[in-house]
Amino acid sequence: MFDSLRKSFTRFSQTIAERDLSESDIEEVLEDLEMSLLQSDVALEVVEEIGLDLKRRLVGTAVNKKQLESFVRGALTESVSRLFQNAGSLDLFERIREKNARDEPYVIVFLGINGTGKTTTLAKFAYMLKSNNFTVTVAAADTFRAGAIEQIREHAEKLQVRIIAQNYNSDPAAVCRDAVLYAKSHRTNCVLIDTAGRIQTSTNLMQQIEKITNVVNPDLKIFVGDSLAGNDAISQAREFHDYTSFDCSVLTKSDADTKGGSALSIVKITSKPILYLGVGQEYPDLKEFRWESFVEAILGERESMDEELAAKIQAALVAPASTDNNDVLYDDIVSDTKDETEAAGIHDAKSVPEHKQADPFEGISDSDIAVYSEMHDVPPPESDEAAHVLASDIKNWIVSGRPIREGAQPSAVKEQVNSEETALDVTDDKTIKQEPNHATESTDSNMQESKPQGAVAEDAKIIPDAKSDEQQSPASADMPASQESYNIIKELEGETGQKSRDIQADPFEGISDSDIAVYSEMHDVPPPESDEAAHVLASDIKDWIAKDRPVHKEFAESTVVEKKFQDMDDGGPTPDTEIDDEPAAQEMPESEKESGRKHKKKRGMFGFFRR
Ligand SMILES: Nc1nc2c(ncn2[C@@H]2O[C@H](COP(=O)(O)OP(=O)(O)OP(=O)(O)O)[C@@H](O)[C@H]2O)c(=O)[nH]1
Ligand SMILES: [Mg+2]
Incomplete structure (x- = not known):
């Protein structure tokens, strides 16, 4: 009896404490949460869009003031989780088996902008598939970038998988067709196609993808995105998706990126699942992407909440938003960009997609840009394409621990060392890597095949450097210039590790x-x-x-x-x-x-x- 009395009192006191949420109630809580998304490198546009949508949906819900924070946090967690749930999932091995059951190889093409890790990811896939008893043929369809064929061949040799390659500048679609024909006739389970890195404005290269797609009709198109892309991740994913809709993504360099917000940006923009994360530079460094862990990492553990509140969140999220002007943000962006491109006299909608062109250098510090450019004697980029390539090279250089280039001008190094804002990471093992160098000789090989497939080579776990041997500088351990730079840095850092000590000491x-x-x-x-x-x-x-x-x-x-x-x-x-x-x-x-x-x-x- 007392029990039911108490309950009715509790319900009453709750009701008087409840009030319909206003926009500013929600904003108050949302602000902090949005900040943690931004700090996790989720693109600003995505954070704004999610926040706006949430506000519209939650306004007017009657919530006890004490539960306000749990309510808004819970709603955000739920809405982000739904994005991943709606993107679905994909059982790769099952799909391969289904296709093979029809006596056909399963064809996967790897796409993305320059330097995101397509070739490395392809090699990791080959390793994973082989480890699961699938046979693999690799198509060296990046016939564009110098050194690309040697790079993929080196992987194929290490992994002992067959590779089909032609000359540089040959038609990539023809290479793919040959690889698929080869796989069919040899009953290979999978064909993995390496493509040239491209940005959306390289119309020719984008058309090549269309041609590859038309010629071999791949079963899976994987977008390879870079965890370090930050705000750029959305424009990369969106623009690629506009040109050639892909089926899923792999996010690379997650080992270097402790935040991983690009995952949310890409899924929000494409509604396609993220299959794997690249977590290092060795073949086994491919990890299944689990969105639950990701959401927990960026928004914290889900708190247990009473059923009533959870039901309110569900109701708010399924109900139509309080305004039917849902697309206002997106529309604004499109019209902004239209104005920008029209003002610039650009009218070719295909070559400049109707979205904001993100700054490819976003997330890279000025000092990193300056040091890299000086050290590699890089002139300022003169086109979008060149800017993207340079930005990707700099990101790769940062991921590799900012190696000092052979013959680097000590002044570049000094600047870096003296810069307060830049943490120059000189490792004690004095590892010195050559920067990505895209110049190498072309090859005469036609329809090259590597050794027959067998067990993965013993050293298969060690991924060869991204670029071919010919591109490597000789002997890194004996590089006097690099050693010299290293020593100068060491000396400058001194025992205290201070990086800004005066070079004039x-x-x-x-x-x-x-x-x-x-x-x-x-x-x-x-x-x-x-x-x-x-x-x-x-x-x-x-x-x-x-x-x-x-x-x-x-x-x-x-x-x-x-x-x-x-x-x-x-x-x-x-x-x-x-x-x-x-x-x-x-x-x-x-x-x-x-x-x-x-x-x-x-x-x-x-x-x-x-x-
Ligand atoms: N740390 C880390 N580095 C990675 C990962 N994936 C790729 N890389 C490195 O990123 C660099 C570029 O990788 P590639 O596989 O050559 O990239 P790509 O997209 O094929 O490059 P292009 O063919 O020039 O467009 C290499 O130094 C790789 O070792 C990863 O998951 N973690
Ligand atoms: Mg490549």
Whole structure:
């Protein structure tokens, strides 16, 4: 009896606390949530659209003030979840089996703008499919970018899958047709087609996709998007989808992107599921995309709420929005862009789709752009296409840990180091990678086949670098220029790890006079004539010390050198310097031996520049 009395009181007190939500009630809570979406790199346009829609739907719902936050948060989580649910899902293996049951290969084409990771993703698919006992043929249909055929061939060889390739500039559709014919006649389960990276404004390249699609009628078109694309993700996905509707997406470089908001942007724009995430640069680094985990990561765990409130959320989300002007935002964008393109005198609707052209450099810091461009001597891009290519190269460079290029101008490095806002990530293992270089020779190969399929090669887990061997610079470990840049950075960072220390500090600090003298005499180094040269020399000496001061035997035997050590004001040779050390003499490269011989004859007292 008391129970029902209490319940009726509770219900009464709830009712008086409830009130119809106004737009500003919702805005108050929504603002914070929208901010967390933006911080997760969800594109602004998508955040605004979701927020607007939610506001329209929730206005007027009677909610207890205390439950306001749970209500709005719950509604947002629910509406984002619905986007993913409505995009559906796709059982890839099941689809392949169904097609194979009809004695046909399952054909997958990988699409996307330059450098998003199409080829790498294709290789990861080949690895995954092989691991699940499907046979694979690869079509090298990027006949456009120099080095692309070598790159895909290297993957095919490592993975031991067949590859069908022709010459550069040959018709990609013909390559695809050959690959499908080959797969049919050899009863291969899947054909994976690598295509050239393109942006929507490259009409020719976009037409190529149409042609490929018409010729081989692929079973699955996968859009390969870049997790780092931020606001650009929507324009990439939307414009590709406009040209050639794709079936699903793979989001790459999620390992570098802790936020992952591009997933929501792409699904909102395309309503197509995201199948996998690329989570690294090795073949197994392909992870099934689980939208539930994604939603939790960006909006937090779903809180348990009472049934009544949950029912209110469901009711609000299914009810028509409070205004029938739902598309106002989208319409505004389209008309804005129309005005922009018309003002620019552009009338070809196909070559410039009716959407905002996002800034391809969005999300890249100015200092990264400046350092990359200076280091690679890149002129400012003169077309949209060139801007997209450059932006994608810079993003890849950032993802690879901003490797220092061989022969980089130290000034570029200095700028980066001195920049407060840029975290230059120089790893201790001194890994130095060559930047993507699109220049390589073409190949004569026709209808190339790799080794027959078998087990994946032992080293298959290691993905070859994205670009072909011919494009790699020789020997990264022995790159003096890169080493020099590395040392300069290390020196500048100092023990405190400070990146902004003054480049003008004495580069020889911490190096003993005897080390400077012995090294310089042994290598016949004249006194440096500039700060730059002094830094380079100091870095070389440090490098020499780090290698245990290798000294050529002939040079070491010289009494003059021994005397020099003794004469030094810091009291003779440093304890770890073994100038007669035999093994050290053997380690000496031939070129340095030669220089040692020269020194034997040339023993003038060495006067050394010291700041
Ligand atoms: N960290 C990380 N890097 C990736 C991932 N996927 C691709 N990459 C790197 O991104 C760079 C570009 O990859 P590619 O596969 O050559 O890209 P693409 O789209 O084929 O490039 P184009 O053919 O020039 O259009 C390479 O350095 C890859 O190793 C990923 O999931 N994580
Ligand atoms: Mg490629």
